[in-house]
Amino acid sequence: MHKSSKDLVKCISRFQSLLVLVLMVIAISLLSDRFLTAANGWNIMRQISVNVCLSIGMTMIIIAGGIDLSVGSILALAGAVTAGLIKSPVPIPWLGIELDFTLAGAMIAGIAVGMLLGWFNGQMITRVRIPPFVATLGMLSIARGLTMLWTKGFPITGLGSSFAIIGTANFLGAPVPVWISGLLVLLFIVVTKKTRFGRYIYAVGGNEQASRLSGLDVDRIKLWVYTIAGGLSAVAGLIATSRLDSAQPNAGIGYELDSIAAVVIGGTSLSGGQGSIWGTVLGCLIIGVLNSGLVLLDVSPFWQQVVKGIVILMAVAIDRLRNRGEDQ
Structure with missing residues (x-):
């Protein structure tokens, strides 16, 4: 392949997500006048x-070379715990008090x-050496079970107008959830691109063995990454619970798939x-636009799942082909 052709392929690869988003917006806009x-x-x-x-x-x-299947369940438990603590005090019988x-x-x-x-996930992966897929699959079940125990299988509702601000209010013309997610995006762009910790994450994922030999504390880096991810899942849980004014026991089911897809x-x-x-x-915007477009076009929810699965497979296939091309 000539150098100019390689440069063109690299350019397309770099901006492929943006190109897909633009093409999707144009296509759906032509099919539905309610989209734009x-x-x-x-x-x-x-x-x-x-x-x-x-x-x-x-x-x-x-x-960093891992995976997390428990984010949806952690979202549900964090939202349920927050809702439960807002609604009623926590009794401590052996002290005779209520918090x-x-x-x-x-x-x-x-x-x-x-x-x-998230910290527990990290410990299982770094100390016990359980593969990330298995460790977080276990946490998916644990967190979901704890959510059911905490809520007794019933929604926790009536959380008050102050808490509803997080999920439903507007600030300077934009929804508060958009402000929260936008600020987190800016913060973690800086963390991943401008800090030593961010460079270490890329190093560990690129070559874990070389990172260990160069003196990096790989286990500690992974532990922090999973702990931070758990905290971010909890923030997502607060937003979701606030929007519904309800902590649902089955909240967040399937969210891990949307996250990995994005x-x-x-x-x-x-x-x-x-x-x-x-x-x-x-990636999140592409999924959001796709979901919105399919709803506006009155596509069956079952077909929406099929389309989303096809998009995920295509994205993974492109990733594999790109990596294969770089190796050659």
């Missing part, structure tokens, strides 16, 4: 805010729960060592 409206645009942004929070953490995990949480205290507790479960569609390699937060945001 400000209301629908903000609705898409609001819808993807939860997935953006989940996918930021998933991006760092996959760049009454403020709104801020309940939210901090929910995020702490997410970080604790990361892969955004150009992050499942082999590790390659990817970006910005690419993942484009």
